Amino acid sequence: MPLPRRALPLLATSLGASLAAPAIAQTARTIRFVVPWPPGGLNDLIARAFNDRVSRLMGVTIVNDFKPGAGGRIGVAEVARAAPDGLTIGMGNLGPLTIFPNLYRDMPFDVARDLAPITMFAASPLVLVVNNDLPVRSVADLIALALARPGRLNYASIGVGTAQHLIFEMFRAQEGIAMEHIPYRGNTDSLIAILQSDVQAMFETLPSLLVPIADGKVRPIAVTTPERVPSLPQVPTLKEAGLDMEVTTWYAVIAPARTPENVLATLYAAYTEVSRTAEMQRFLAEQGLIYAANTRTEFAARIVAETARWGRIIRERGISV
Template sequence: MKYPSLVVCFVLVALLGMGSSSVVAQKSAYPTKPIRWIVSYAPGTTGDILARALSPRVSESFGQQVVVDNRGGANGNLGTAAGAKSSADGYTFLLAGNASLSINPHVTPNLPYHPVKDFAPVILLGTVPLVLNAHPALPAKSVRELVLLAKTKPGHLNYASGGNGTTTHLAGELLKMSAGIELTHIPYRTAAQAIIDLLGGQVPLMFTAVPTTLSHVRAGLLRAIAVTGAKRAPALPEVPALAETLPGFEVTVWYGLLAPAGTAKDIVQRNFTEVTRTLQTPEVRQQLGAQGVELSGMGPERFAAFVKEEFTRWGKVVKAAGARPD
């Protein structure tokens, strides 16, 4: 009478073992289909270049294609919103940065996403410092000379930006607050238009990402007064950091990969591992270094804390500047 019961037990144990093996197999098999990276930048921008430098190699590591889906527009808001609304199944990720995750939510109320609540950060890919460019006709050749000139002629110095609420605008506002000077902000519809006027001398100052005006600086068409990273930029080693004169001053454009909130932690970790491996390859480091990108590799927990810190920090700057969308 006991033998049938024993048989049933053996069968149940076997079935349970098969079930658990199946679960393990499913987890280890990830990914089983292509992965999509929603890139909140237009083709040809630094964020897009990052995605296209990394995606082929991550595809090789996974054995599944990583598809780059450009969703530029509204200063990154369109792509970021699309990423927030995506399924948390491990097959859609967002490549976004400080504009849509740290600044825009404070400048434009009621965006259809929350930068902290709607995402599971995977990895901080890299940062790009800004450079404070001056037209050669401006007599100031250093931060100290610029501050002295601004204090001698309060409100007479202008600086251009690619629009209200952009990183280049707020970098100027942070400079004003940090140095205790007055500068008049001249917003342009696009950064390209602003740079044309900067080169022509119609406006004397402008913050840009280092790669944007690097060729103009090297050609002597613009003077690089300082960079905004915590230390000097490898692309401009002879140019001091603003922090050397104004301690604590730091502004960088940063780029990260995030998953929709609710994505399984093991999937987040797996993607962090594969992307990190790609970031460490000499080819990628050389390619992105030439673009002025300083690679990071900050992991999920630290990156999540970083996003919160940046969101809080830039909220204060936006409020102090009274920045509003154009």
């Protein structure tokens, strides 16, 4: 259950006290927040926006520590290996926590054993967009065209095993269409590809597509959330289009396993409080992000359920890296 606003000052004091073991007494007011991505991107922007406000709310200093590499696995492993004293927490994302455990044999951490999920504080819808030259105005149009031209249409992703790849595999499997997968190194390359007609369609996160959509460079035909998103009110959901599919990429707070319960409760309360402020809601909307209220139990259950779903898709579609 979310903790009331009046409890936060007491909890912040409790956090400081719980961290003040003799060996770390001098650093007990500083928390290291590991960002498993390079500085300068959306993950950086989100981490700074939240942590600046959480720092003020809790009366502690939160330092963002960037540990990029291996699709986020290096940074998450850093959190998993840290002492469970509340002084090291970090960002968790869909790929490292739910998809990659099904793809890689040499995972440097075990999500269930080594990590404590705290809360998902932001999420990004995926948007299905098509090339402007394509005679497609809806999901039904895309399905009909793909069925009429089997194997002649390409779709892009930002890499094998990413959410953008796997949701298109779900789409292909459900509709029985044949389209060729073209993986790119990142969303900049995949966007260039669709603008140049090298590919005809792709799913991508809304923040990455806000400007191209606003400029009319790509055509959005569906979003992957249960309801339409405020940034694209005219674009229907996949469910409205008759597809039983729902996917969001997300940004979350994680801690090492065995972190004390009172510390986890304090962090959950603080990040949840900040997420619900009007200021943060405006920030999320400006970035094309949303906040879905979740308890610690609900977030942990989501990780388990999504891990199972991605594992099933990966096995059924024979996806490997």
